[in-house]
Amino acid sequence: MDAVSAMRKYISKMIDDSGPGMKILLMDKETIGITSMVYAQSEILQKEVFLFERLEVPGRESMKHLKCVVFVRPTKENIELLIHELKAPKYGFYYIYFSNVISKQDVKCLAEADDQEVVREVQEFFGDYIAVSPHLVSLNLIGCRQNGQWSQEGLQRCVCGLTSLLLSLKKCPVIRYQNSSEMCRRLADSVKQVITREASLFDFRRSDVPPLLLIIDRRDDPITPLLNQWTYQAMLHELLTISNNRVNLSHVSSIPKDMHDLVLSADHDEFYSANMYNNFGEIGLNIKELVDDFQVKSKSQAKVESIADMKNFIETYPSFKKMSGAVSKHVTLVSELSRLVAQYNLMDVSECEQEVACHDDHSQSLQKIRSLLHNASIRNLDAVRLVMLYTLRYERHSNNDIFGLVGILRKRGVQEEWIKLVNSILDYGGQKVRTSELLESQIPINITKKFLRGLKGVENIYTQHQPVLISLLEQLLKNKLKESSFPYLGASHLRERPQDIIIFQVGGTTYEESSSVHNFNKMYSNNRILLASTCLHNFKSFLEEVDAATRYSLRGASNNN
Incomplete structure (x- = not known):
């Protein structure tokens, strides 16, 4: 399973199938990003592509001597723009490729607009996602959660992206989902409906062990995107x-x-x-x-x-x-x-983060956080990060001082919208929401301070934390993932350990989790694991995610991934 190779094949085919001669590549805002992730502009130029244009940009120059390869998402807006384009064509011939399934009605509308018979091809190429790396896919979407439920736009985009990914990889999977998350269940249902409705598209050669699609929720692990990273x-x-x-x-x-x-x-x-x-x-x-x-x-x-x-x-x-x-x-x-x-003293900040996330010594953690919050060289961003981690770790501790730490944030002049998110993180991923053992109590141990060079695993003081995803993958690969927590959708069940695993994380994933998947793929050569998600978080974008989820608003993430 290689998302980059799948996307490159589609783009190569759509350009090559238009035949020899100079051509223009006409895309929309999203397909430009999709294409640029897997093909360098210099590579496409070698395929006789003379020019790159945006469908929505008005006033494009008419060049009848060029062929036009169109690669766009099958949205209502793009269909209307294409109808307008075909009524007054600027190029000699059009080869139109949609990144997902297009309705028969939309095809009929395009045919009716093609009075001058310039359209030579209309096809569906299932490339409706961002292939970040062979094992990592993003939809560049922040804020699809509203009051614990899907926004209509967010659900539709995730269904389109996920079904497109399955089709491009030629996988018709057995589906499991996180039982504690209504959003996971609804996405699983919606994907299954598309698979059923488009049964002919998903009619691939069956393997001995069917592929698995596991849909999980970011809220079960709000710690990972809060941490500073060292890879x-x-x-x-x-x-x-x-x-x-x-x-x-x-x-x-x-x-x-x-x-x-x-x-x-x-x-x-x-x-x-x-x-x-x-x-x-x-x-x-x-x-x-x-x-x-x-x-x-x-x-x-x-x-x-x-x-x-x-x-x-x-x-x-x-x-x-x-x-x-x-x-x-x-x-x-x-x-x-x-x-x-x-x-920004990030090594001191990171050491404190890891201590809060991986050990249970309230007094020592509180003392270190207070000390760092009074350090002027620490960024406000990291100050908020530390207080959020403390809030998640000690929300039910009898002597917690969340109120006092928030007071220090105010004295530092931290912006009020960030301070409000300290309480919002509990609504987003507090103990009443989570089902995983996110913050296991450990006996404090003395870890010799060492710099990062050559160190791996928990012996490195800055990289002790492990995402919940690692535990899920370990259980999956042992075929021990609890069905009560992650039920199957429908009658299909896997009796054997799955070989091809696609994990979709609602609410965003991180490069730390991507690195974990990369390591699993190296360790288990007989398994192929792909991680897909609504977006790729750093701490700033995760703050947007939490804010959107608790304010019930939808925000695009085109510039955050």
């Missing part, structure tokens, strides 16, 4: 924000303009691919090796003393230039991460 990819998203595989550094005055918009693609960046799941200490060592290697190759490139040397330089220049760009990019990113870690 490269997760740190980048937490401190700099990754949006559709791009990091924007234009707000950092010390960084040159050519480094303001950096692309992070595991397919086109060997260093990122090799290090995205490594911890920060390892990254520092690996960056040094990358720079040293580059310096050696730079000196060899400088020795152009003969025709043979010149020929060798020309032949190796593209890879040399690519390496130069990778070195500059990652040195810039790691330097900025290091600056932020030092400036």
